[in-house]
Amino acid sequence: MKTLIQKVEPDVNQSFACRVYETPNFETNWHKHPEYELITILKGHGTALIGDHVCDYKVHDVFFIAGNLPHWFRKNHPQMSCSVLVVHFTEDCWGPAFLQMPEMKTIQTLLQKNNGILLQKRLKKEILPLMQELHVARGLEKLLLLIKGLQTIGTSNQYKLLTEDFHDPAVAVNPAIEKIIDYSFKHFLEPVTLEEIAEVANMTIPTFSRFFKKNIKKTYFDFIRDLRISHACKLLTSTSKPILEICYESGYKSWAHFSKQFKEVKEQTPSQFRKQFM
Template identity: 70%
Template sequence: MKTILQKIANDISQSFACRIYQTPQFETNWHKHPEYELILILKGHGTVMIGDYVSDYSVNDVFFIAGNLPHWFRKNHPKTIGSAMVIHFTADCWGDGLLQMTEMKVIQSLLQKKNGIQLEKTLKKEITACMQLIYRKKGFDKLMLLLQCLHKIGHSRQSKLLTEDFTDTSDLVNPIIEKIIDFSFKHYLDKITLEQVAAIANMSIPNFCRFFKKNIKKTYFDFLRDLRISHACKLLTASTEPILDICYESGYKSWAHFSKQFKEVKQQTPSQYRKMYLS
């Protein structure tokens, strides 16, 4: 499986791309591209990785991803359909000078940051409606709607910062990292040892630990923890299973360990998380 430095192809009659991707095109490897990305999940649920952030995604989630910020959307169940509306654009797609205007300072500030964010509450609903209009419109109206979207995102506080100024200096995402991530997505509910993943990377354990943290900005076991807690969150909100059963179904052998790690990631207990989403 080759790492992608993705090339976004635009229609020559348009300054940016707005498309709907559906399985299998929806599935992405660990990749990056110079274009900024605004993505609305239309179908499916699974795990999202943006920079060093790992969590779950579901229908109606909206993410804004800075250019050259590595990311990966992965369905949890291969047989389900995944679909998303995706807008790709560059910082200069409006031509030279527009973003230097005083009225564009909010958008300019948004695009200068190398952040990944998730939209929330009223902002999410407004941007969802705006993206659906962008998909249907053409020409000048389409361009103005994108500017309005970005101004709303830059001006609002109704968003969650997922990763801040994530720095990736390589031209290509390291294929060894992609191989490790792919293995982890497939086996995170199983017992995984450092010996296993170091062997996949063909490295000693100390070298692998340094290599992984340098590329993903967190330890391998913190990354594995995030995958498992993301899975637990989906089970907590999509079922009425006892929380103890969810603990074991999420790759944990100890309730105390699961409870501690869940609180580290979500800043609340599993029961509080379930109550918040089901209330």
């Protein structure tokens, strides 16, 4: 799979970038960049695809995404207004020797992991105001806040690991993958056949199946399953709808099938998942 390579320019008189992106500039294609990304959601909600992981995002969520890890944030409704605060920085933005200092060991270890993580609990509460400070700071203060934030993340275990050691060999744009993901996000609540999605990609079914599995690290139907379960989780935690109704609204026609796939993804039943958020 070939991925859009996004070029990120540092802020003027800074070695890294810290910016707010709003609709329509918030919406991105499936892309990657060598810069590490620390991103918090300021407004809106939707579905994120980070490496091979599908999850929902909402206001105040904070993600840390390794350099060259492909990702895509897609809002739930076309008319929704979204905005995010994003910090982009490279591993050597401080100079080649800075991370070799003994005091930087924690940050060096954090950056060596090819992970995508979702910050949780006290860690998220610490990083959210720090990012707001970082956005308005200038000069040395801005750099020190970034170092402090990375040190805080590196010494904590209060995060959810989304993807680990995801390797994407692509270096350019392939329109097929954008079509596949875009079509899937729009139609995952409907019955989707391999014939249908292979036609979208302009491939034969065997070619499409190999293409998708090789690059997303899962089958296409596992990908659709993850989109549907993510949608069900959003309904379970944001509404009081009966679980059976949520089953049908998440693209399933069989309670047994929904229950089985929910357990496969979340390692608990839908009722247990809802109960932990009550």
